[in-house]
Amino acid sequence: MNRDKVIKVRNLVKKFGSFVANDNLSFDVYEGEIFGFLGANGAGKTTAIRILTGLSEPTSGEVMVAGFDARRQPEEIKKNIGYMCQKFSLYEDLTIRENIMLYGGIYGLDRNTIRERTGQLLDKLRFSEYGDRLISSLPLGVKQKLAFAVAVFHKPKIVFLDEPTGGVDPLTRRQFWEMIYETASGGITVFVTTHYMDEAEYCDRVSIMNEGRIEALDTPAELKRLYNAATVEEVFVKIARPGANSKKENADNNRIV
Amino acid sequence: MKPYSEIMPKAIESSGICKSFGDTKALNDITFNINEGEIFGFIGPDGAGKTTLFRIITTLLLPDSGSMTILGLDSTVGYKKLRENMGYMPGRFSLYLDLTVEENLNFYASVFGTTVKKNFELISDIYSHIEPFRTRPAGKLSGGMKQKLALSCALIHRPRLLVLDEPTTGVDAVSRTEFWALLRKLKQYGITIVVSTPYMDEAMRCDRVALIQDGQMLSIDSPQNVRDGFSRKLFSARAGDKYRLLLALRDYPGTLSVYPFGDSIHLTLSEEKPGRQLSEYLSEKGINDATIVETEAGIEDRFLELMGMDEIKNP
Numbered sequence: 001m002n003r004d005k006v007i008k009v010r011n012l013v014k015k016f017g018s019f020v021a022n023d024n025l026s027f028d029v030y031e032g033e034i035f036g037f038l039g040a041n042g043a044g045k046t047t048a049i050r051i052l053t054g055l056s057e058p059t060s061g062e063v064m065v066a067g068f069d070a071r072r073q074p075e076e077i078k079k080n081i082g083y084m085c086q087k088f089s090l091y092e093d094l095t096i097r098e099n100i101m102l103y104g105g106i107y108g109l110d111r112n113t114i115r116e117r118t119g120q121l122l123d124k125l126r127f128s129e130y131g132d133r134l135i136s137s138l139p140l141g142v143k144q145k146l147a148f149a150v151a152v153f154h155k156p157k158i159v160f161l162d163e164p165t166g167g168v169d170p171l172t173r174r175q176f177w178e179m180i181y182e183t184a185s186g187g188i189t190v191f192v193t194t195h196y197m198d199e200a201e202y203c204d205r206v207s208i209m210n211e212g213r214i215e216a217l218d219t220p221a222e223l224k225r226l227y228n229a230a231t232v233e234e235v236f237v238k239i240a241r242p243g244a245n246s247k248k249e250n251a252d253n254n255r256i257v
Numbered sequence: 258m259k260p261y262s263e264i265m266p267k268a269i270e271s272s273g274i275c276k277s278f279g280d281t282k283a284l285n286d287i288t289f290n291i292n293e294g295e296i297f298g299f300i301g302p303d304g305a306g307k308t309t310l311f312r313i314i315t316t317l318l319l320p321d322s323g324s325m326t327i328l329g330l331d332s333t334v335g336y337k338k339l340r341e342n343m344g345y346m347p348g349r350f351s352l353y354l355d356l357t358v359e360e361n362l363n364f365y366a367s368v369f370g371t372t373v374k375k376n377f378e379l380i381s382d383i384y385s386h387i388e389p390f391r392t393r394p395a396g397k398l399s400g401g402m403k404q405k406l407a408l409s410c411a412l413i414h415r416p417r418l419l420v421l422d423e424p425t426t427g428v429d430a431v432s433r434t435e436f437w438a439l440l441r442k443l444k445q446y447g448i449t450i451v452v453s454t455p456y457m458d459e460a461m462r463c464d465r466v467a468l469i470q471d472g473q474m475l476s477i478d479s480p481q482n483v484r485d486g487f488s489r490k491l492f493s494a495r496a497g498d499k500y501r502l503l504l505a506l507r508d509y510p511g512t513l514s515v516y517p518f519g520d521s522i523h524l525t526l527s528e529e530k531p532g533r534q535l536s537e538y539l540s541e542k543g544i545n546d547a548t549i550v551e552t553e554a555g556i557e558d559r560f561l562e563l564m565g566m567d568e569i570k571n572p
Contacts, residue, residue: 039429040429040431040432041399041400041401041427041428041429041432042399042400042401043429086427139304140302140303140304141302163427166426166427166455167302167303167426167455168302168303168455169301169302169305169470169564170302170457170557170560170561170564171561171564172302174516174517177517178500178503178517181499181500181503182500185500195427195428195429195430195433195456196456197430197458198458198518198519201519201520202499202517202519220520221520231519233430236429236430236431237430237431237434240429240431241431
């Protein structure tokens with residue numbers, strides 16, 4: 001592929017004491033791509049995301065995000081990425097407008113830009129009449145869509161979404177994914193984790209982690225072909241529970257989780 | 258005396274339950290029956306009212322109006338007796354974090370006047386997964402292990418009714434499948450299992466389900482019947498550029514509803530079936546590789562239809 005690499009990871013290792021949370025990860029993520037980052041609970045996804053977002057230092061290996069080195073330039077990375085997680089990341093006791101202004105200010109946008117983009121954002125989300133409402137008064141689905149809009153407000157090169165759709169209704173989940181498509185088609189890379197396996201099918205490529213390693217990385221169609229599976233969920237099961245037919249092995253795997 | 262199941266085949270009979278918190282109507286006229294020995298699922302998003310309903314079922318909260326009979330007893334009068342026969346696993350982990358796995362289990366057994374040994378058969382399968390960590394404080398367990406400990410504690414007094422509030426939320430797809438297999442095994446002991454989940458795909462694992470949204474029941478039936486309730490012909494559309502196809506279909510005059518669904522797009526039409534008009538329209542939009550075939554509706558399709566929002570073409 002000739003597209004620009006927004007994330008470049010080579011031989012990333014992260015250890016906590018003797019525990020290897022990330023075991024020699026190597027992968028690239030391209031500009032404008034929707035990249036699904038899947039894995040069982042405890043597979044090492046959160047550790048990897050913390051490194052990619054400049055919050056944690058790798059034990060060894062090379063990690064470049066948005067053109068910056070995760071070890072030497074974590075602050076530069078933070079300025080050039082957006083982040084949202086399932087646990088809501090806006091301030092409940094501020095209004096929608098105040099939250100947007102706060103985030104715009106933190107990311108160093110000037111007053112005029114903030115004002116202009118706030119108007120555009122509220123129009124686009126059809127939140128214009130909600131602008132002065134407190135976050136705490138909003139339904140979960142509205143909050144999640146807003147949190148995503150705020151995470152890309154400063155037009156980062158890449159946005160990290162950590163289980164963004166957990167618990168939201170099926171309609172909002174679909175609207176949320178349309179926002180993801182729109183964001184990616186505008187050139188922003190979307191790096192997303194989810195436990196909804198149908199959402200994995202929406203991604204351009206997905207990686208599947210197990211016990212600290214990336215066991216598979218390809219387009220959903222190619223993964224299904226390689227693993228002779230009808231859905232990404234089947235691929236996931238085959239990778240996360242290789243001994244699922246043997247009861248004992250299965251129990252052993254459970255112990256690690 | 259006759260066996261209990263003969264005189265009372267219903268585990269729960271709920272009629273017209275309402276509950277408000279200030280101006281918020283959390284539950285509005287909730288009526289349902291749950292048969293003894295079945296796995297009954299409440300399926301709905303966050304904020305639907307699932308947890309409020311479960312707090313009423315577990316006698317922790319009084320409804321504003323309506324009545325609920327559980328295991329043959331009025332829930333507001335017979336709550337002391339009911340609690341002895343009920344196991345409850347709340348959505349939030351609420352065991353003692355500073356007690357070990359073993360201590361938590363022994364504590365719960367003793368509160369219910371029993372011993373771990375007496376009912377061990379019931380939990381042996383689940384407990385075998387956490388036994389290697391029996392001396393570890395509960396606060397130091399991983400999410401999956403906490404879940405198994407909480408389930409063990411909810412079962413240790415051999416309840417007749419097991420109430421599980423979102424046991425699989427935030428749990429990966431494989432562990433969720435395994436958890437449902439555990440519930441299937443428990444059902445064999447004759448335990449009635451009431452479970453809530455925001456994951457629509459889990460509905461298929463229940464004997465019967467209730468779809469719930471904004472405090473209201475949308476549908477109660479077997480999962481298959483819920484799916485069969487989908488009222489129109491459903492089509493599945495695919496193309497190389499899925500997003501472009503979605504936007505094009507949304508603007509097509511004959512489209513009634515269109516949503517992304519996994520690796521395809523689900524579509525209902527005012528026309529009988531996709532014909533030349535639609536393919537010409539797509540060609541005009543520069544989409545020449547689209548395939549559209551009829552498909553079977555899933556629980557989620559039906560849920561969207563029942564939400565009454567499926568005809569909003571531009572959400």
